[in-house]
Amino acid sequence: MRPPSSDRPAPLLATAVLALSSALLLALVAGEWPPLVALDEDIADTTHRWAVADQGTTQVLRILTDWVWDPLTMRLLCAGVAVWLVWRHSAWRTALWLAVTCALGTIAQQTLKAAVGRPRPEWHDPVVSADYAAFPSGHTMTATVVCGLLLWLLHRCGTGPALRRTALIAAGVSVAGVGLTRVWLGVHWPSDVLGGWLLGSLVVALAVLAYEWERDDRGHTR
Numbered sequence: 001m002r003p004p005s006s007d008r009p010a011p012l013l014a015t016a017v018l019a020l021s022s023a024l025l026l027a028l029v030a031g032e033w034p035p036l037v038a039l040d041e042d043i044a045d046t047t048h049r050w051a052v053a054d055q056g057t058t059q060v061l062r063i064l065t066d067w068v069w070d071p072l073t074m075r076l077l078c079a080g081v082a083v084w085l086v087w088r089h090s091a092w093r094t095a096l097w098l099a100v101t102c103a104l105g106t107i108a109q110q111t112l113k114a115a116v117g118r119p120r121p122e123w124h125d126p127v128v129s130a131d132y133a134a135f136p137s138g139h140t141m142t143a144t145v146v147c148g149l150l151l152w153l154l155h156r157c158g159t160g161p162a163l164r165r166t167a168l169i170a171a172g173v174s175v176a177g178v179g180l181t182r183v184w185l186g187v188h189w190p191s192d193v194l195g196g197w198l199l200g201s202l203v204v205a206l207a208v209l210a211y212e213w214e215r216d217d218r219g220h221t222r
Contacts, residue, residue: 011212015205024196029135029191030116040189044121048186051127058127061181069178071106071142078102078146081153094211098149101207105145108203109138121186130187136195137188140179142199147171152208175200 028036051058067073082095113133120134130137151171154164179193 011209015202015209018198018202022195022202025191025195025198026112026116026135029118029195032144035190040191042162043190044183044186047184048121048123048127051184051186052125054178058185061184062128065139065178065181065185069139069143069174069181071138071184074142074146075102078149081150094153097207097211098153101149101203102145103139105200105203108199109136109141112136112199113138118189118192121189123186126186128185128187134188136199137179137182137192138196139182140188140193140196141200141203142176143178144197144204147175148201148204149207152204170214 020176054180077195082098085091085095085098110132112134116135117133120130148171151164151167154167175197182188182193183190
């Protein structure tokens with residue numbers, strides 16, 4: 001029998017670390033901590049020069065960020081999995097949990113953007129444009145939330161090791177790739193991307209804890 005959540009300290013510790021790290025980065029960004037600002041500017045200046053000089057790579061990354069790793073694509077993937085869960089397994093509760101988590105992640109992302117109001121990098125020769133505030137990176141946070149949730153579902157469903165390894169590689173490439181792409185294209189500071197990774201991971205961790213706690217409570221009730 002699976003032990004209750006209170007006997008599983010590792011997920012709680014991981015969630016606490018993610019929460020503290022996210023809060024610290026948020027404070028540094030909102031407070032415009034000079035060393036962080038200088039590091040962001042140095043990296044952004046370098047990658048922008050690369051993007052302008054290497055138009056071929058820039059065009060490939062634009063396609064990836066606009067179509068493959070776009071937040072809408074990720075949300076549609078999440079919606080497709082939710083429909084599949086209901087259609088093939090009648091797993092209404094899990095499908096609802098998946099959809100609600102993605103929706104709450106989007107709300108948290110947009111709320112933080114509005115609250116922090118960080119300007120995006122500005123260039124006299126931009127390779128691409130983007131709207132809304134910079135922190136956190138919406139592309140990065142959405143990809144982290146969706147990929148993290150789907151990986152956990154695969155693990156929980158007991159899928160074969162080959163499928164889990166393939167999914168892990170695809171998720172890792174997507175989450176890392178979309179973040180690096182946003183910096184390369186000059187629409188985000190590196191700390192925006194780091195914030196997307198941390199906050200997205202925190203959303204996944206909190207969602208998993210809530211799911212398992214509710215599952216334990218139902219099991220104890222039965």
